[in-house]
Amino acid sequence: MLIGSILLLSAPPLPALIFFETGDPAHNREVAPGGAWAGSGWHYQGDYKNFLGTMISPRHFVTARHLGVGETEFIHKTYFSGVASDRTYYLNPTVNGGAGFWNITGTDLRLFEVYGDFPAYAPLYTKSNEAGKETVMMGRGVTRGEAVTLSGDTRGWKWGVSDKRARWGVNDIDSIVNDPSFGELLVTDFDEAPGTEECQAGSGDSGGALFIKDLGTWKLAGIFYGVDGSYDTNSICGDGTDHNGAMFEALGFFIGDDTAECDGWDAVTIGDDTDESRSFSTRISASAIMIQAIIQDALDDESKTPFERYNDWIAEFGLGSESLPGEDADHDRWPNVVEYLAGLDPGVVDEPARPFRVDELPGKIQFTMRIRLDAVARGLIWQIQGTDDLVAQSYTAVSGMTLTSQTQSLAEGVEILEYEINQPGSSKMFYRLEVTLAP
Template sequence: MSRRLTSRVCFEAKRPRDFWRNQSKWRCYVSMKVSSRLSFAVAMVFSALVQAQAIILFATADPAANTTAPTGPLANSGWQYEGTFGSFLGTPIGPHYFITAQHLGTQSSVFTFQGLQYDILQQFSGPGSDLRIYRVSQIFPAFAPLYLGNDEVGKHLTVIGRGTRRGDGIFLNGVLKGWSWGTGDGIQRWGENEVAAIVPVLGLGDFLFASFDQNGLTNEAHLSSGDSGGAVFIDDGGVWKLAGINFAVDGPFYTDADGGGAFLAVLFDKRGFYEGDSAPYALVTGDASVPSGFYATRLSSNRAWIESVVGPGMANISSRAFVDLGDNATIAGFIIRGDTAQLKRVVMRGIGPSLQVNGVPLSGRLLDPMLELRDSEGGLIFSNDNWRSSPQQFDIQASGLAPTDDHEAAIIAGFLPGLYTAILRGANNSTGIGLLEVYDVDDSGDPEFVNLSTRARVGNNDKVLIGGVIVRAANRKILFRALGPSLAAQGLTGTLLDPFLELHDSNGVLLSSNDNWPDAPNRDEIIASTLSPPDIRESAILIATPPGNYTAIVRGADGAVGIGLLELYLLE
């Protein structure tokens, strides 16, 4: 009897080093396909203790079990972030990036997420790990926050995979002892477990290990062939964060003498299970020295590499507001800080004709937006009316951010650190509801956006100021401010006298709101940031947000209208 890690990376067709004491070996799963592509790792199986025989059996044979998003305490525990990469899974972790297992190879030229296909442009392989990150051309509407702490052991986890399910029963003297692995059906499933240990492996880094226990959780889960690249999420104070990428399973397996037999049966707990190289099955009894379990590559141990690819900080601001004349135009400001020898590549868009609400064109939208880009002195750098008439047309298309209507505007440029302003107006003095967007498209960590802001006329109903932001930073705080009265000091008239600020997550759930910033529960923190608004009637929200998409809404208290300013500061 030996302990094997089943399914892993077969680099250059060589066997990895023996692992877990001297009697341990690793096992690769090879799926013979027409393309001769290797397919590794493991499919999910679910268990529950149903007999007092120290054997974990499966709770159900229903192939539909755990194939839809979990609910109750496990709602929003990671299922919503999974997409498909060929026959396997991947997880978006940034506006343009998803992560999966390196040993899968290149499964496809596209990644499918929430029913849409994203074209793959580039890949990045983690040094000394089984991780691989892919860059796509389009922007993901949502992506998973990362767990980057070092205290995973003991934390509740959910695990998601797309591998094989329960197969035929295995009997001994007419008594059911377990089930063989079934065939792969390509259906996404989830289960739960707990992080039991952090296990280092030479040449592959650290792994999260979860034991398959007889006294496990309601949906106690193991993995099987086909689950590689799936995700492990852990509960971090009520927020589920991506902590690992499925890699391998192991256990006290029985095989034939030369160790070449295929593993064909499910794993039970350490008191007994079946393994068959060929009929008849052989029963392994007695206590094994270690339990069976599964391994996921630990993301927190690879933080530096992940951030070098995806980049920290804020990636985008998009502001929807009523675009009026003169001082009531919509203005976005952004500050870039970092290495003065590097350029930050940014795309700006002025959107109007394509604006919709629930698939219906937005009433009162700006029909012909015009975009200007200015430096800190107010000097004009670029301008554009219709993006297809721009000499940058092909660069804009290559960025994956080309507007969908020819009347909309776009500018792409590389910027040194400094302060810049994008201004959205209507061509020929037209007015209407428009969307001004500023995107960081190079995703490098240095230089980075440290401040994003939008100034616009704040009205009622559809004419409130709505700012969307993509946050990439982990464990960083962001200060949101809504200003109005203090803008009069800049010579503006008709300012918003009493702004009210709301912050929502990507699902529209209200996270926080504030009318007058001195009333904020963390008022002292806001003061300590040195960025408290200059007028007590103005609003502020200081919050530690996990990476993701957020929406800030500025409206006037009691229906007031006027020129308002929405600001976002990334704090150290």
């Protein structure tokens, strides 16, 4: 079924979405779709490696399995979020029994979990009526390269440069195919469609998303897997006449690749539907139940109060809900809520200065804190305070702090922060860390 199709990995020489209408590399680049396509899933995208992932729960994103692992960050870029700064999320390597991800069996889908809360996440398209529907597609693949001609007529374009910048385009879902190794795939093709946003995926678009509108809401319907992209003007192997490209009219060309037996090239025919380059995307609706089972805990947590989530946490250590945030279950002088913030064990005595310490440096005071990476998501609020009058307890927030060091331990889900202030003028100062749970 997928003869002549190639994975959308960034193998050289590879290109982003390719548009029928324009070869302008700035077209639909790093800007949200508008008009009829406003809100069509762009704001759920983030960068994973050199590719895209889609946020599908308060802390899960989905991408293509064949992209591999190894990256520790998922970045919600400003042109996706619309806020002033990129937001970096760290992947939780301990999930799924230490695997660090979940594969959806029999598909190219892979889910990761991050520490913290995404600002929004995509609903899943769960109906099986995708064929015939309009789709907005997004990816970070190649740009449109030089024209491919036959008898002087343009028939498509070679893959251009790989700038790894996010773009969006539009297409229609034509059909569903079933791949024996990678399951059900949504198929789009590259039509000669002037005056539209018609596009075709290329190398580097893997992991990008396809959205379909369902009763007024855009939902995640597919994740880019592969394309028809390898063409030749003849069926002779090794003569260097082949090219990778997006073809809106491939009749007269061959599709396939140079094999050792030199039997890899097949003439393009209308009958096998290879006359227009196709893209193949893993069908979300076929895996929606498995995906839902993985993300359900995160969805449940979203509806809990900070105190309910605190109770879930302290129960993990075998302590009952009678052990309130302000109590100190292990009598190590750190209240439970401080151990919660620091990601420590509230039932085991910790080193005296592990959650928070104060050091005197030449001319400086240094504060070292240990904070869980999802502290804000869990409704934790903290502040370093100081006073020169321990009797009056007149604590105020320490001001003028400079962040001098920030390191993460992803296995523990915490980061260590060091701040410095200039040494104050008073002859004595007392410092404390105030930790509260949001109501």
